[in-house]
Amino acid sequence: MEDGRKVLSAVVASQIQEHIKFGGVVPEIASRQHTENIADVVAVAMRTAALDYDMLDAVAVTAAPGLIGALLVGVSFAKGLAYSSGLPIVPVHHLRGHIASNYICHPDLEPPFTALVVSGGHSHLIRVNGYTDFTVLGRTRDDAAGEALDKAARAMGLDYPGGANLDKAAKDGNDRAYEFPHPRVDGSPLDFSFSGLKTQVLNTINSANQRGETVSVPDLGASYIKAVVDCLIKRAELALDMTGDGKFVIAGGVSANSVLRRRAAGMCEKRKIKLFMPELRFCGDNAAMIGAQGFYEFTSGHTASLRLNAKATMEIDAAFPAE
Numbered sequence: 438m439e440d441g442r443k444v445l446s447a448v449v450a451s452q453i454q455e456h457i458k459f460g461g462v463v464p465e466i467a468s469r470q471h472t473e474n475i476a477d478v479v480a481v482a483m484r485t486a487a488l489d490y491d492m493l494d495a496v497a498v499t500a501a502p503g504l505i506g507a508l509l510v511g512v513s514f515a516k517g518l519a520y521s522s523g524l525p526i527v528p529v530h531h532l533r534g535h536i537a538s539n540y541i542c543h544p545d546l547e548p549p550f551t552a553l554v555v556s557g558g559h560s561h562l563i564r565v566n567g568y569t570d571f572t573v574l575g576r577t578r579d580d581a582a583g584e585a586l587d588k589a590a591r592a593m594g595l596d597y598p599g600g601a602n603l604d605k606a607a608k609d610g611n612d613r614a615y616e617f618p619h620p621r622v623d624g625s626p627l628d629f630s631f632s633g634l635k636t637q638v639l640n641t642i643n644s645a646n647q648r649g650e651t652v653s654v655p656d657l658g659a660s661y662i663k664a665v666v667d668c669l670i671k672r673a674e675l676a677l678d679m680t681g682d683g684k685f686v687i688a689g690g691v692s693a694n695s696v697l698r699r700r701a702a703g704m705c706e707k708r709k710i711k712l713f714m715p716e717l718r719f720c721g722d723n724a725a726m727i728g729a730q731g732f733y734e735f736t737s738g739h740t741a742s743l744r745l746n747a748k749a750t751m752e753i754d755a756a757f758p759a760e
């Protein structure tokens with residue numbers, strides 16, 4: 438990445454084929470695949486960008502939050518690279534990276550703005566006060582939006598990654614065929630809760646099976662996606678009322694969802710505010726977004742020593758230790 442905005446090369450080694458066999462991510466397999474692929478991926482990225490290591494200014498790496506084994510592979514590799522090339526290490530928070538995917542796709546986007554970050558592990562409403570200054574406005578109390586979509590998709594017989602496959606399968610479904618509740622978290626209007634929706638979709642499938650009937654995957658899928666997206670958009674509107682921001686950003690794997698993208702566009706048009714979404718190839722996990730955020734962390738002086746450790750959990754507004 439150059440200057441946080443320009444992608445010099447973007448290489449993604451997908452593990453999807455491995456995870457399909459097990460219907461989801463098996464942490465040990467994910468870590469092993471990282472170990473097997475990371476050196477080649479970095480070599481190809483450097484070659485595609487036509488760069489030598491002495492032309493780099495820093496090494497950015499996702500250090501938290503996530504599956505600890507996979508994070509450790511990245512952090513250890515980055516430390517080795519930084520040590521051998523004499524470069525500073527810049528630890529990047531995964532969700533900060535997702536938000537930064539929008540800096541790649543929208544050269545005019547600058548903070549402050551309100552962001553909805555929805556992935557397999559997180560669902561957050563965030564005020565982005567500055568490039569490295571964040572306030573959490575709301576979050577999920579149970580499942581993440583992507584997790585809720587993945588589990589429902591799996592129950593409907595779809596392959597991993599369920600969210601993306603459900604999006605396709607539900608394209609022509611009737612989103613009013615099934616009724617879902619609109620769960621609210623008492624006293625926390627900006628928080629999400631998806632576990633009730635998930636239980637209801639599983640119950641719908643089980644009762645149909647018991648009656649010897651089969652559910653219509655397109656109709657149930659479309660109704661379920663609508664229920665999840667309704668929750669996301671409703672809370673996002675409340676967040677925008679609160680911040681008064683004229684810019685709304687979506688990010689994370691679930692921001693690839695066609696219904697969410699359409700509904701976010703409609704909502705922003707109605708409110709006469711600007712919507713920013715990553716291109717589809719930068720919605721899911723990728724290294725370019727980490728490089729983009731890494732630039733802003735680096736220029737803010739947020740580097741780490743070789744004592745840097747990966748962390749499975751970390752708040753987006755927390756700082757990595759400098760030493």
Ligand code: KG4
Pocket residue numbers: 555556557558559582583584586587598599600601602604689690691692693694695720721722
């Ligand atoms: O950000 P991401 O690639 O990885 C995590 O940080 O978790 O997000 C992965 C999540 C998965 O739950 C996946 O099913 C979901 O994003 N996802 C989608 C779509 N594409 C990926 N969910 C709904 N519709 C999609 N088109």
Ligand code: ZN
Pocket residue numbers: 531535556557689690721722
């Ligand atoms: Zn992610």
